[in-house]
Amino acid sequence: MKITFPHMGSLYIPVEALFQELGFEVVVPPPCTKRTLELGSRYSPEIACLPLKVMIGNYLEAAELGADTIAMIGGCGPCRLGYYAEVQRQILADLGSTLDMVVIETPLENPSRLARDAAKILGRGKLSRVPRALILAWEKLKACESLEKTALRVRPKEEKPGLTTRVLELALQKVRQAAAVRTVHKAVQEGIGELWAVQEKHGRQDPIIIGLVGEIYTVFEPFVNLRLEERLGHLGVEVARTISLVQWVKDHVFKGSIGLYRTTHLERSAEGFLSGFVGGHGLETIARSNELANCGAAGVVQILPFTCMPEVIAQAILPDVSRAKELPILSLVVDEHTGEAGFQTRIEAFVDLLSRKRREAYRGQTQSLFGSRCGFGQY
Amino acid sequence: MGKHKAYLGVDVGSVSTNLVLIDPETDRVLTKLYLRTNGDPIGTVVKGMQKLAEAGEWEVVGVGTTGSGRQLAGVMLGADVVKNEITAHAVAALKHNPKVSTVIEIGGQDSKIILIRSGVVSDFAMNTICAAGTGSFLDQQAMRLGIDIRDFGRIALQARHPVRIAGRCTVFAESDMIHKQQLGHSIPDILAGLCEAMVRNYLSNVGKGKSIEPAVLFQGGVAANQGIRKALEKALGLEVEVPINYDVMGAFGAAVLAKERLQATGDKTRFGGFAVARSSFDSFSWECEDCPNNCEIVQIRRDGRPLACWGSRCGKHQVSSDSA
Structure with a gap:
């Protein structure tokens, strides 16, 4: 059994570790490229959102490298994605592909299905290795996130454009190669040190702080968001990413699987704008934008795939947040037709708007959000 | 007399490439060029530089580029500032009228709205997935009716009862327009209807949720069309001003930005000289x-x-x- 899974940013590092530790041979799909997208959009329904299409591309490219089984999450909600495993299974079957699919769902929604699929996986893996595998994967997940968040802080001040991204990639590969928790920790410590060293010696002025909200897949997959975080960083912006995979796992896997996850804190933050869950990260987008305004962020960028229902709802509410909080908000929609030029123009214009505005009003008043009470900088 | 000092602004867009030279003291536009890009931005910039060199003796003291081809034009010319078109248009609009609050810019393939409050851009939007609210839409329909796009606005102004045309999509607008023609509506009424359809489309797509306050400036190639201006005024209930250099505002803004930058830093221009016009x-x-x-x-x-x-x-x- 050669197992593969869809890409989402650096998530492949912990997921690869998880399955390897369980005793499987793992085929990590090649990084998402234009070819991935072409393959994916050729075989996917036109109306499906970009994540489904890119994932199909991932599977097909992994199959070329010998993968025979796909691990994918499923379930009821949080949006169409919950149903994508089924749709993808059907697409692959129509293609005559022999790829098998294992759908991982939360125990509350479909216990028998989970038991069956878990048995399918674990039957061939080594049960005794489960705790060790989970711990290593968890540590790697935390490692990747703290490296990436450090990169977001140093990139606006980097000495040579692109240096942060290179140093980050090297550090991530060290985490990937680490076989024990101890080596993971060492790799993170070293990586963070190297990232801080990227900063210009004669520091520039305080970077502009922009909060990043939106749909989780487009936030995390740089190919899909056209390297949004890098682009902003190169324009001298410190990005406060409000979605954390570590937090997501804590909320939805640890708490959610036993029915303990609540959205009350988000509802409180979104009060006056949105009163409850609307699927996906819609509520988060509103709640976090509101929090970012209260923390003194200069602006907010929302990113979503075209036709993403939860984020479309949020997009319609964001102008109210923007007006009430006097917070400039830019919504960016991506799909397979998104052109780089228009994307870059919008980002540049938005950053220009914020920096000109700051020069007028907030001179010397903005400060780093990291370490502030919002805590978006920490993991 | 020696050469005339000037700042050069270049706006390389998808449909047109514009070059302007402005006076360093007064910011007055000394000369302007509006060229069709025709899918060849490099050739068009070279041609533009040739024409500028022929038009007079210039000493270019700074260069700014903007538009979708800003990077390309920037390296070709040795630009001091390479800026996105939103900022360039906003700067140009503020130079023209410091009290401006709303800039409506409609070009060949994109359209934007820029809101300015107390001299600073406070919000903007661009058309996203459809070109039905842009100049290409009008081009298409004018071609369909066999009318020169330059006469479009003049004829539309003669309308007495503009017809309502579905303007959501270029293709559907065309079938609706043919239908109206077959019902016997006059050409001016149909053209005015197209103008109103385009304005509706622009306001519901690009201008959606934006508070449009006076003074409103209308710039970009489509501002030449008096019919659109009238339709905008009717829909907004506000006076809409078309600045004299409406068609080259992006380039004008780029030149102003180059001037601001060089005056702030005290640097010399990186302009490579008019020799570009002779290079391949x-x-x-x-x-x-x-x-x-x-x-x-x-x-x-x-x-x-x-x-x-x-x-x-x-x-x-x-x-x-x-x-x-």
Whole structure:
């Protein structure tokens, strides 16, 4: 059994570790490229959102490298994605592909299905290795996130454009190669040190702080968001990413699987704008934008795939947040037709708007959000 | 007399490429060019520079570029400022009228709205997935009716009862327009109807949720069309001003930005001189296969020598701009 899974940013590092530790041979799909997208959009329904299409591309490219089984999450909600495993299974079957699919769902929604699929996986893996595998994967997940968040802080001040991204990639590969928790920790410590060293010696002025909200897949997959975080960083912006995979796992896997996850804190933050869950990260987008305004962020960028229902709802509410909080908000929609030029123009214009505005009003008043009470900088 | 000092602004757009020279003291536009890009931005910039060189003796003391081809024009000319078109249009509008609150810009393939409050851009939007609210839409329909696009606005103003045309989509607008023609509506009424359809489309797509306050400036190539201006005024209930240099506002803004930048830093211009007009430029692109990112690399060469290169994610293949 050669197992593969869809890409989402650096998530492949912990997921690869998880399955390897369980005793499987793992085929990590090649990084998402234009070819991935072409393959994916050729075989996917036109109306499906970009994540489904890119994932199909991932599977097909992994199959070329010998993968025979796909691990994918499923379930009821949080949006169409919950149903994508089924749709993808059907697409692959129509293609005559022999790829098998294992759908991982939360125990509350479909216990028998989970038991069956878990048995399918674990039957061939080594049960005794489960705790060790989970711990290593968890540590790697935390490692990747703290490296990436450090990169977001140093990139606006980097000495040579692109240096942060290179140093980050090297550090991530060290985490990937680490076989024990101890080596993971060492790799993170070293990586963070190297990232801080990227900063210009004669520091520039305080970077502009922009909060990043939106749909989780487009936030995390740089190919899909056209390297949004890098682009902003190169324009001298410190990005406060409000979605954390570590937090997501804590909320939805640890708490959610036993029915303990609540959205009350988000509802409180979104009060006056949105009163409850609307699927996906819609509520988060509103709640976090509101929090970012209260923390003194200069602006907010929302990113979503075209036709993403939860984020479309949020997009319609964001102008109210923007007006009430006097917070400039830019919504960016991506799909397979998104052109780089228009994307870059919008980002540049938005950053220009914020920096000109700051020069007028907030001179010397903005400060780093990291370490502030919002805590978006920490993991 | 010596050469006339001037700042050069260049706006390379998808449909038109505009060049302006402005007076360093008064910011007055000394000369302007409006050229069709015709899918050849390099050739059009070269042609523009030739025409400027023919038009007078200039000493260019600073260069700014904008538009979708701003990077390309920037390396060709040695620009001091390379700015996105939103900022350039806003700066130009503020120069024209410091009290401006709303800038409506409709070009060939994109349209934007820029809100300005107390002299600073406070919000903006661009058309996203459809060109039905842009100049190309009018071009298409004018062609369909066999009318020169330059006469479009004049004829539309003669309308007595503008017809209602479905303007959501260019294709559907066309079938609806044919239908109205067959019902016997006059050409002026149909053209005015098209103007109103386009304005409706623009306001519900680009201007959605934006508070449009006076003074409103209307710029971009489509501002030449009096019918659109009238339809905008009717829909907004506000007076809409078309600045005298409406068609080259982006280039004008770029020139002003170059002036601001150089005056702030005290640097000398990096302008490569009018020799560009005699150089031959070509571009060369390939897909880098050194890593799985497969970046699309574009290299711009001047007289066979690499001038600039972009597209690589890792910074490889980059040519230092000083070597050119």
